[in-house]
Amino acid sequence: MHVIVLDISGSMAWGQRAARAKAYAAAIVEGARRSGAWVALLAVGGQHAQWVLRPRAARRSAVQRMQALGCGGGTPMQQAALQVEEVLCAHARHYPAAYRHVWVLTDGRVRTVPMRPLAAHEVTVVDFDDDPVPLGQARRWAAAWGARWLLAAAGCPGLAGGRDG
Template sequence: MRLEHLRFRPRADQGGVLHCLLLDCSGSMLKRRNLALAKGLLLHWTRQIYRQRGELMVIGFAGGQARLLQAPHKAVAFNEVWIGAIGGGGGTPLPAGVALAEQVLSQVRRRAPGLRIGLWLISDGRFSELPARPAHVDFCVVVDFESGPLPIGRGERLARHWDAEHIRAAELLGQL
């Protein structure tokens, strides 16, 4: 065997991780101050993802539309400005957020097939539809900001529908 016979092939598990965060920016999140708490979690997570040398993508959805707040890229150290500028109000168009995630993640999957993709839904569960789990994700987590005396339980139902982990936001916030 000679040197020219050796070829480097990256292992599939060395592809890294892309964290796709779907942030509910609806009026109900704004009204209960949950959007401010969610933005605090987002800031904390961006720091962690940066330290882990991971990739980040953020989609905000509210008022009948979803928009890409951060396109998929290596996480950066300073995120306070763009996170602070995230506004809210209007309805909760979860299907639009999931559709945009699916569209962008399908492109990411073609570009980097070995990349591990996780989807984090951050919401109070005030959506009416339970969309299908995006096809291009390896794992899902529903971070549930639902609060109040009469829980609806849509976050838990969506987590079961997606075969996702369900975490109450209060538990996460208590750990910070």
């Protein structure tokens, strides 16, 4: 199971951050689809965290839904973290042997670092802060969570480094 948390806040509208994050998410969905894994997609922006795709077998239609998302407002990541934890726990009850991987696609520009989804086996924070002098918040966030940190500029590794589930 791959849960993708997609930051669509106002700061992700700068440059091509949101478009690159959506492309990255699409690559994760495609990798999950090829391996037969489940995927869920949570968009975080404005005042809400909203499920674009609830957990299910990965399909290309998830990418189409995601492309229609606009950017703006704040980044309610604490709300998102609670929703992700709820979905992961429900999935774990039904599929206890399934591997659960959370992908957070963000520029890290949040006021407070949310709680780490404890039901996740693996968490990857993908950093889209491409300013000439990046703030480094996503990297600090990943370190605080004990998560893997990837710089989005390095390209999308797909599902490399993690197990499918």
